[in-house]
Amino acid sequence: MKKTFTLMRARQRDRRRVLRGAVAAAGSAMLAGCDRLSNNATFVDTLKSAQYLSQAAQKVVAPRPAMAQEFSQSDVAPSFRGNGTLNPMDADYQALRQAGFASYELMVGGLVEKSAFYTLEQLRAMPSRTQITRHDCVEGWSCIGKWKGVPLGLVLDQVKPLPQAKYVVLRCFDSMDGPTLDGHDSRYYESIDLDEAHHAQTILAYELNDRPLPVANGAPIRCRVERQLGYKQAKYVRAIELVESFASIRGGKGGYWEDEGYEWYGGI
Numbered sequence: 001m002k003k004t005f006t007l008m009r010a011r012q013r014d015r016r017r018v019l020r021g022a023v024a025a026a027g028s029a030m031l032a033g034c035d036r037l038s039n040n041a042t043f044v045d046t047l048k049s050a051q052y053l054s055q056a057a058q059k060v061v062a063p064r065p066a067m068a069q070e071f072s073q074s075d076v077a078p079s080f081r082g083n084g085t086l087n088p089m090d091a092d093y094q095a096l097r098q099a100g101f102a103s104y105e106l107m108v109g110g111l112v113e114k115s116a117f118y119t120l121e122q123l124r125a126m127p128s129r130t131q132i133t134r135h136d137c138v139e140g141w142s143c144i145g146k147w148k149g150v151p152l153g154l155v156l157d158q159v160k161p162l163p164q165a166k167y168v169v170l171r172c173f174d175s176m177d178g179p180t181l182d183g184h185d186s187r188y189y190e191s192i193d194l195d196e197a198h199h200a201q202t203i204l205a206y207e208l209n210d211r212p213l214p215v216a217n218g219a220p221i222r223c224r225v226e227r228q229l230g231y232k233q234a235k236y237v238r239a240i241e242l243v244e245s246f247a248s249i250r251g252g253k254g255g256y257w258e259d260e261g262y263e264w265y266g267g268i
């Protein structure tokens with residue numbers, strides 16, 4: 001009994017030491033990159049917060065890979081496969097599509113300081129990120145594609161999530177049970193936590209393989225969350241909503257496929 005207790009104490013001590021080292025390491029790694037980020041107020045505030053340090057420590061001690069693997073131009077598949085909805089039949093989507101998405105506006109609201117609407121032009125005018133990544137679908141196929149879009153974190157920085165906001169819900173145009181008139185909502189939706197939303201590779205993509213995003217792959221905007229599986233990559237994004245919990249949304253599991261039994265964290 002006593003021996004077990006002593007062992008436990010020793011383990012706790014070791015663990016604390018590892019954590020302290022991790023915090024120090026994370027701190028100096030961040031300092032090294034401060035030149036480019038120090039004029040970003042949100043980043044500086046985040047750096048100061050104790051929560052960020054404990055998250056950083058957790059990631060160093062029990063890391064999930066910081067970045068999803070990126071590939072080179074020669075790895076890009078000649079044509080990117082489409083899956084799930086390939087052309088939403090919903091009337092609002094069809095109207096936008098017929099007009100070349102000229103009047104598309106992405107709604108960003110919920111638990112934010114100031115909700116906003118973004119036209120495609122506005123999204124394209126923001127700083128962009130291009131990444132060549134592999135999409136893995138649970139149905140057993142993968143495809144490498146080149147995506148360009150605006151980092152979701154930059155959009156969130158503009159609307160300023162309130163302190164109680166924990167998740168980003170992505171609401172899509174496509175009704176999975178077909179378009180319905182009786183108010184029944186079967187539109188595809190997804191959710192990610194704020195940490196994932198601010199990840200460098202989490203983008204609202206408007207280009208695939210150097211061309212405007214095709215309808216089959218989610219035009220005009222689809223999300224890329226590169227460390228997670230295919231079903232997390234919401235296509236046809238209509239609105240983004242910041243929430244404290246997704247328990248009261250639809251089936252309560254955080255996404256269309258999650259409500260059908262898929263894991264909420266679809267890690268690769």
Ligand SMILES: Nc1nc2c(c(=O)[nH]1)N[C@H]1C(S)=C(S)[C@@H](COP(=O)(O)O)O[C@H]1N2
Binds near residue numbers: 084136188233236
């Ligand atoms: N809105 C919406 N997003 C969606 C889906 C969908 O049916 N509707 N299918 C998901 C699944 S299971 C996969 S594998 C990918 C497919 O993306 P792709 O059509 O670009 O290959 O989109 C995901 N996002």
Ligand SMILES: [Mo]
Binds near residue numbers: 136137230231
């Ligand atoms: Mo999928």
